[in-house]
Amino acid sequence: MSEVCALFISDLHLQPAHPATSAAFFDFLERHARHAQQLYLLGDLFEYWAGDDDIADPFHTQVVAALRAVSDAGVAVYWVAGNRDFLVGARFAEAANLTLLPETWIAEIGGQRVVVLHGDAQCTQDIKYMEFRAMVRQPAWQAQFTAMPLAQRKAIVAGLRADSRKEQSGKSYEIMDVTPEAIAEVFAETGADVMIHGHTHRPALHHIGDKRRYVLPDWEADATPPRGGWIAIDAQGAITRHDLSGAVVQ
Template sequence: MAFTYFIADLHLSADRPDITQCLVKFLVNDAPQADALYVLGDLFEAWIGDDDINPFTTHVADAFKQFSETGKPIYFIHGNRDFLIREAFAKRAGFTLLPERTVIDLYGTPTLIMHGDELCTRDVEYQKFRKKARGWWWPRLMLLFPLWKRREIAQKGREKSQSNTSNLQQAIMDVTPEEVVKAMQEANVTRLIHGHTHRPAIHDISVHLAGKSEKAQRIVLGDWYTQGSVLKVSASHIELESRQFQHLE
């Protein structure tokens, strides 16, 4: 049976080797059975530039590259933690970079895929940052700083994000329903797949297309903080799966 895998929100970092190990095992044992693999953002906990070449980033790039050499494509959409990934790392890892909103033909069903952070419009402060971070000048400015300075900025950014998250209501950090419908209508699709919110689920909703109400689905990918969350989609079946971490001493 032909199928495609989707993953997001792995938040890989050197201090969580259990997550990296789970990913590598998935890439070696499971992913080669699929037609393609889509990574919908936040692959890394933080990405400070393609010039940050170290044993950890090299290990991750090599794992993806080895999988890509099986002939199966890997597609990547930026998240809010790794929007500085550029063509250099994509080439090392065997990725094809996609626009932040992309419509794919998924076994006959046009499907909108994205990271999902832009749908959380009730988080006003984050949306202000997102507009700046995805602009033309801010990323260029950040990449002008030396690596040590970018690491410092990234660490402060994570600390601020954790503090803000603890003070926000859950509803604010989730998607805005009206934004979901708007995005799907603009893309003219009845299926949306995204990550970011860390709330894996398959939601049945409705959207108005061509003047009439249509049944639709919003599929949310899970994060990898406690298990490997994977979405498997075929022409007839959609399933959210999990991969368990191995205990590392």
């Protein structure tokens, strides 16, 4: 593989309760991300984000410093919001020295026209989630929420997470997965040849005619066996999937 142009990760759900996953992330940044030209974080880097005023939390400070070190090494770092950390804003971006991207972003990488996104907006069969998503992505809702005391916001988030776990236990994988229609719409609107997204925790490569859709894995290095990995695009446009060890996944 020639020089790495871009690396893509998502769904790490970083939290102090999962130290092995955090350690795997820091190792990835040091051993791999620092040597790429670009790093794309495609959502749910954190288990949750209650607002940028939580950046002083010691664990969050550690994550921000690690990202900043990658950026300071000359790597362009990009952020696409996930369903858990869509409240990441300008203060976080400035501290980590990264660029906040819109929900759908088109990039020319290694001669490939690539569209990147988190993937939750394409799970259109999950009606209740789509209604919730439409509400919390409104600037007015976010302004009202972030005006609350941080402790209150964290308590609300904890309740929402508990409710989400209960609801997901009764939903089929099909409902929580992206729909072919929504994926086709993104390809049609962007003219992309390649799509990379996360969210579903169902890593795979899907061929759709002459298009390719890559799904990133979630990270759980504390699990047995451990899960996680990334996608790389080199200067020649070759795309490879990697597990946590860095080995290529066929």
